[in-house]
Amino acid sequence: MLKAELRKKYMQKRKALSTDEAFLLSKKIFENFIGYFKPEKGEKVHLFIPIVEKKEIDTQIFIDYFLKQNIRVFVPKVVADQLIHIEIFEDTLFENSYWGIPEPVSNEDSGEAFFHYVITPLLYCDTKGNRVGYGKGFYDNFFENISEDVKKIGVNYFNPDENIDDVWENDIPLDYLVTPTDVLSFGKGLE
Structure with missing residues (x-):
């Protein structure tokens, strides 16, 4: 299927x-992530904050856990059409x-410039790890400029x-790809 068709289909689903x-389902995804990757104190996780109206995965569950475990949390922000990466804390103010x-x-x-994990928003991911997002290209540009060691x-x-x-x-x-039922690897292997 084409990305535009998949985008429409999975937004409806x-x-x-x-x-x-x-x-x-978000809780199950969180549990699968923690069980598989086992992030540790001091590691750096970059993750998105969900758009509630679009029913994105509830990453607040992840954020609360990471902050309690002293795992560093970074979130994206678009400034002048560029994606920047801001470290957040329990007292960070949002708008x-x-x-x-x-x-x-x-x-x-x-x-x-280095994160242990980048948890990425998407609408669909195929069996080869190709993703369909919202079509803005922010994450492809981000991925292009990070270490190959980043998961x-x-x-x-x-x-x-x-x-x-x-x-x-x-x-x-x-x-x-982490879903409520699986953690799929696209060839990287867990180090």
Whole structure:
């Protein structure tokens, strides 16, 4: 299927989930992530803050856990059409962006160039790690500029069941996909 068709199909599937279903599935995804990757104190995790109206995976569960375990948390923010990476803490102040995404009030980029894990938003991921996002290209640009050692991890309510037919040469595949039922590896292996 083409990305545009998959984007539409999986936005509808996500929209059909009740708020309770989405939360319970998010919890299972979180549990699968923690059980598989076992992040440790001092490690750095980059993850998105969900757009609630779009029923994105509830990453607040992840953030609360990471902060309690002294795992460093970084979130993206778009400033002047660039994705910057801001470290957050329990007292970080947030405001909604143009897209309705809660973002830190601060525009101070952390300057971090290495993260142990990058947990990535997506609408769909196929069996080769190719992802369909919202089509803005922010994460492909981000992936292009990070170390190969960073684990690029997608999270999704749904397992892959069809391939993406229009993968572009500058699309960078994920290393893993975490769903409520599985952790799929696309060849990177757990180090």
